[in-house]
Amino acid sequence: MSALVGYAFFGGLLAYATGAAASLITGRSARLARVLCCSFALAGALLETLSSWLALFAASDARWEIPAGVPFLVYSFRLDALSAYFNLILSLLAVAISIYSFGYLRPMDEKRTVGVFGFFYNLSLLSLTAVFTASNAFFFLIAWELMALTAYCLITFEHQHETTRQSGVLFFVMSHAGTGCLLIGFLLLNLFSGGLDFSSFSAASGKLTGVSQLAVFLLFFVGFGVKAGVIPLHIWLPEAHPAAPSNISALMSGVVIKTGIYGMARVLFEFLGVPPLWAGTVVLIVGVVSALLGVLYALMEHDLKRLLAYHSIENIGIILIGFGASLMFITLGYPRLAAIALIAGLFHTLNHAIFKCLLFLGAGSVLHATHTRNMEKLGGLIRRMPRTAFFFLIGAIAISGLPPLNGFVSEWLTYQALLAGFGTTEKLTRVLFPVAGSLLALTAALAATCFVKAFGITFLALPRSKEADDAHESGFSMVAGMGVLAAACVALGLGATWFLPVFDGITERLLGVRMSGELVAVKGLVLTSGSARGGTVSTAGIAAMFVILSALPALLWLLWGRKGHRYIEPTWDCGLPGLTAENEYTAFAFSKPLRMIFAALYQPRREIQAEYEVSPYYPTAIRFDSEIESPFEERLYAPLQKKILSIATWMRGIQAGSIHAYLAYIFITLIVLLLFGVRP
Amino acid sequence: MNVIFPALAQLLLFLIISPLVTGVIRTMKARFQTRRGPRVWQPYLDLHKLLRKGMIIPDTASWLFSVTPYVVFLTAAMVSLMIPMVATEAPLSLFGGVLAVVYLLALGRFFLALGGLDTGSSFGGLGSSREMTISAIAEPAMMVAIFTVAIAANSTNLSEVAKSAVGQSWRFLAPSQMLAFGALFIVLIAETGRIPVDNPATHLELTMIHEAMILEYSGPYLALIEWGASLKQLVLITLLVNTFFPFGLSSDWHSPGIAIGLGFYLIKVLIICCLIVLVETTNAKMRLFRVPELLAVAFILGALALISTFLF
Numbered sequence: 001m002s003a004l005v006g007y008a009f010f011g012g013l014l015a016y017a018t019g020a021a022a023s024l025i026t027g028r029s030a031r032l033a034r035v036l037c038c039s040f041a042l043a044g045a046l047l048e049t050l051s052s053w054l055a056l057f058a059a060s061d062a063r064w065e066i067p068a069g070v071p072f073l074v075y076s077f078r079l080d081a082l083s084a085y086f087n088l089i090l091s092l093l094a095v096a097i098s099i100y101s102f103g104y105l106r107p108m109d110e111k112r113t114v115g116v117f118g119f120f121y122n123l124s125l126l127s128l129t130a131v132f133t134a135s136n137a138f139f140f141l142i143a144w145e146l147m148a149l150t151a152y153c154l155i156t157f158e159h160q161h162e163t164t165r166q167s168g169v170l171f172f173v174m175s176h177a178g179t180g181c182l183l184i185g186f187l188l189l190n191l192f193s194g195g196l197d198f199s200s201f202s203a204a205s206g207k208l209t210g211v212s213q214l215a216v217f218l219l220f221f222v223g224f225g226v227k228a229g230v231i232p233l234h235i236w237l238p239e240a241h242p243a244a245p246s247n248i249s250a251l252m253s254g255v256v257i258k259t260g261i262y263g264m265a266r267v268l269f270e271f272l273g274v275p276p277l278w279a280g281t282v283v284l285i286v287g288v289v290s291a292l293l294g295v296l297y298a299l300m301e302h303d304l305k306r307l308l309a310y311h312s313i314e315n316i317g318i319i320l321i322g323f324g325a326s327l328m329f330i331t332l333g334y335p336r337l338a339a340i341a342l343i344a345g346l347f348h349t350l351n352h353a354i355f356k357c358l359l360f361l362g363a364g365s366v367l368h369a370t371h372t373r374n375m376e377k378l379g380g381l382i383r384r385m386p387r388t389a390f391f392f393l394i395g396a397i398a399i400s401g402l403p404p405l406n407g408f409v410s411e412w413l414t415y416q417a418l419l420a421g422f423g424t425t426e427k428l429t430r431v432l433f434p435v436a437g438s439l440l441a442l443t444a445a446l447a448a449t450c451f452v453k454a455f456g457i458t459f460l461a462l463p464r465s466k467e468a469d470d471a472h473e474s475g476f477s478m479v480a481g482m483g484v485l486a487a488a489c490v491a492l493g494l495g496a497t498w499f500l501p502v503f504d505g506i507t508e509r510l511l512g513v514r515m516s517g518e519l520v521a522v523k524g525l526v527l528t529s530g531s532a533r534g535g536t537v538s539t540a541g542i543a544a545m546f547v548i549l550s551a552l553p554a555l556l557w558l559l560w561g562r563k564g565h566r567y568i569e570p571t572w573d574c575g576l577p578g579l580t581a582e583n584e585y586t587a588f589a590f591s592k593p594l595r596m597i598f599a600a601l602y603q604p605r606r607e608i609q610a611e612y613e614v615s616p617y618y619p620t621a622i623r624f625d626s627e628i629e630s631p632f633e634e635r636l637y638a639p640l641q642k643k644i645l646s647i648a649t650w651m652r653g654i655q656a657g658s659i660h661a662y663l664a665y666i667f668i669t670l671i672v673l674l675l676f677g678v679r680p
Numbered sequence: 681m682n683v684i685f686p687a688l689a690q691l692l693l694f695l696i697i698s699p700l701v702t703g704v705i706r707t708m709k710a711r712f713q714t715r716r717g718p719r720v721w722q723p724y725l726d727l728h729k730l731l732r733k734g735m736i737i738p739d740t741a742s743w744l745f746s747v748t749p750y751v752v753f754l755t756a757a758m759v760s761l762m763i764p765m766v767a768t769e770a771p772l773s774l775f776g777g778v779l780a781v782v783y784l785l786a787l788g789r790f791f792l793a794l795g796g797l798d799t800g801s802s803f804g805g806l807g808s809s810r811e812m813t814i815s816a817i818a819e820p821a822m823m824v825a826i827f828t829v830a831i832a833a834n835s836t837n838l839s840e841v842a843k844s845a846v847g848q849s850w851r852f853l854a855p856s857q858m859l860a861f862g863a864l865f866i867v868l869i870a871e872t873g874r875i876p877v878d879n880p881a882t883h884l885e886l887t888m889i890h891e892a893m894i895l896e897y898s899g900p901y902l903a904l905i906e907w908g909a910s911l912k913q914l915v916l917i918t919l920l921v922n923t924f925f926p927f928g929l930s931s932d933w934h935s936p937g938i939a940i941g942l943g944f945y946l947i948k949v950l951i952i953c954c955l956i957v958l959v960e961t962t963n964a965k966m967r968l969f970r971v972p973e974l975l976a977v978a979f980i981l982g983a984l985a986l987i988s989t990f991l992f
Contacts, residue, residue, distance in 0.1 A: 441823035445816035456797030535836035541775035560731035571738035585805020593813040
């Protein structure tokens with residue numbers, strides 16, 4: 001069994017590597033390169049899925065060490081439950097994205113760049129697998145950097161556009177600021193553990209106290225938080241994700257930001273020892289703020305992919321609410337509750353990966369067919385692209401947390417954990433839990449509003465432009481890629497109770513409890529909040545009741561409705577000559593009430609210029625401009641950027657451009673380092 | 681115990697009583713305004729008429745337009761089985777507690793809003809936008825109030841909530857319960873589209889919310905949506921009366937207890953109807969952008985309820 005895990009794992013890595021090399025070599029024949037790139041990635045992803053699934057239920061961790069021949073660095077892979085779970089998320093998505101890419105990359109056949117794309121795509125899958133499975137700090141950082149580099153190359157793949165290049169640079173800078181924090185964090189951990197292997201960190205976790213715990217927490221929370229896109233470290237995310245080709249956006253929002261979540265799970269639950277109460281509180285509050293602000297900014301977006309990118313921030317927030325609550329429960333001494341909250345967060349990680357990937361692939365199909373991401377130019381696509389529309393709708397229902405799909409299950413578990421949290425302490429801190437719960441409810445309701453807008457404006461009613469009118473359904477592979485993910489949304493929703501044993505290995509390792517038995521009741525049909533008395537829900541039951549209750553409308557139809565006819569007639573147009581797309585509500589108008597209600601946050605500015613000849617009441621042309629404030633960019637990052645630039649200008653003084661000066665610097669540095677070394 | 685009989689009985693009761701509640705509120709409102717008003721069973725006649733008629737489907741609409749009435753009706757019907765009505769044990773409480781109730785109603789609303797956008801008319805979009813906005817800002821107030829109740833009962837399962845309340849019938853006099861009741865009552869007004877938030881009787885484009893969304897529906901589809909809306913209204917009223925005033929709730933589904941339970945239940949619902957009518961006749965409809973203030977009041981009431989749980 002464990003041999004099979006190894007074969008599948010390294011077979012998968014080999015397939016990714018071969019795919020990278022093969023697409024680069026065959027780059028001249030774009031068609032071949034495209035097929036090779038996608039097939040090898042698909043094969044690798046399938047093998048990795050197999051290996052992670054087996055490793056999740058294995059009795060002992062699978063680990064392999066390959067010495068690198070360099071001090072400190074060991075290529076050590078470890079598939080413990082947590083790594084296997086995240087690798088499973090990655091490889092499941094990689095399967096769907098690779099299937100989708102067969103068709104999505106087809107227009108690139110003429111441009112001959114697909115070979116390069118395939119190289120970076122396969123390499124990024126390889127590096128992501130390494131990030132999730134590395135168990136040596138140095139190796140982890142190398143994989144982490146490789147991931148950032150390949151992601152940068154993929155984001156800026158359409159580098160002809162100025163904005164894409166800028167987004168790429170922003171991603172690169174932010175990513176490295178985060179990596180800097182990680183580097184210091186690992187060195188700090190090394191001080192206490194004496195080793196660089198992850199197992200030595202967890203063995204030494206008890207030694208961290210007071211200030212060192214604070215430092216480790218802050219460094220890793222910021223470092224991983226940048227990658228996860230928590231507010232206020234998120235500014236790169238809504239720029240970089242939409243700029244990338246859509247299959248890469250799906251990979252970025254589905255998996256790459258989850259590396260931050262993986263890192264947090266690893267460090268906060270394993271290396272930090274018993275976390276102080278403020279650590280959990282900080283994570284919880286940051287989660288709530290990210291969730292709420294993420295969805296509020298998403299509501300103001302009319303660019304389909306930017307809207308989805310902001311929703312990633314929201315969902316990362318929801319995941320962190322689970323993590324934060326879990327950390328607080330550990331401190332307060334409730335490992336079972338901590339396990340429920342952790343399961344809620346981890347389950348939402350998978351769920352978000354799946355439906356966000358689905359939505360980005362759907363947006364990619366729309367972009368593919370209409371060449372625009374601007375929702376105000378779309379509409380009516382449900383008739384022209386029926387399958388894409390259907391799958392996008394499933395994703396929209398799932399991300400809005402509506403039953404019976406998967407998003408509902410993980411949000412339900414989060415609510416239950418928060419509610420139970422009220423009883424865990426006598427201090428005023430306990431009010432935090434229900435307040436967080438009610439803000440989570442606000443977030444979920446706003447997300448539903450946002451997806452009514454996203455789906456309704458994009459897919460329903462009349463097309464708002466010629467491009468949307470001429471749209472066509474995507475090819476088989478693209479539809480199939482989305483279909484796989486939509487099926488996963490339904491399966492994870494209805495079959496949530498059967499999926500829960502997956503988390504047993506993780507919670508046992510991190511918290512010492514197995515929860516799947518207690519979270520499930522009535523032969524696996526009903527999900528409970530730890531005890532049947534506390535609260536139950538059954539998504540499968542709800543789905544079954546939908547079917548059973550459909551007898552009611554059928555009965556009504558039999559009794560009454562048979563005589564009535566259906567007439568297809570034009571929509572009521574108030575007696576004006578015909579309804580056109582101009583009569584439709586726009587995305588901008590749809591979000592108007594919320595823009596007014598949350599005006600204090602958005603600070604909307606608008607400008608109307610009307611041209612007229614006779615009287616202002618009969619304008620010949622109207623120009624309308626509106627923009628909302630982006631406080632983080634303007635208030636936080638702009639001053640920071642200014643400061644950094646002024647320091648850089650000052651630093652330029654020592655960069656004389658003379659090689660002698662540089663040699664002198666190196667000499668001085670060496671002497672200083674030697675003095676450090678000599679000092680006992 | 682067998683679950684099929686209670687489920688069928690409760691479903692039937694909900695289906696039959698819900699249009700009557702709408703009728704009673706309408707008639708009572710008319711009397712309060714010294715009009716004669718329609719007969720109390722007018723909603724039944726309306727449903728009967730609508731179900732017999734043919735229907736007009738807008739040519740811009742897709743399959744979603746036709747699916748929406750079913751989703752709205754089915755979610756409301758399902759939710760009605762998850763809350764205790766005449767007995768403490770709700771037939772389907774195992775399938776979902778108060779969170780499932782809120783989210784299933786949200787599912788119905790999600791589809792209704794899409795159905796409004798699907799017609800391509802400005803009215804539909806206007807209604808969808810306003811409905812989703814108002815329900816979104818009503819959500820935190822609702823949840824805080826519900827959490828207060830759930831924390832007191834230590835469960836989100838509504839049958840458990842009712843059971844824990846039965847023993848202490850005068851608990852509603854506790855400040856936290858009264859504040860939570862106030863919050864939920866405001867949410868009830870907002871969610872059922874009543875004055876001062878929305879006016880169920882208006883068809884003026886500037887003021888309508890719910891009606892704007894369903895403007896293009898006709899015939900049996902409209903009947904399903906109207907019935908669904910009545911069901912939802914009764915569900916929310918039931919939620920309110922049975923969590924805060926669990927008087928007369930039968931402990932099982934046997935005949936004498938059920939009859940008494942039904943009697944008490946009808947009286948309690950009637951009282952809430954009176955309250956709604958009182959609010960509707962003594963208030964004018966608010967401007968749309970004043971509604972958030974009202975809901976903020978509800979949220980503050982809910983938060984105070986929560987904090988007073990902590991204090992007392």
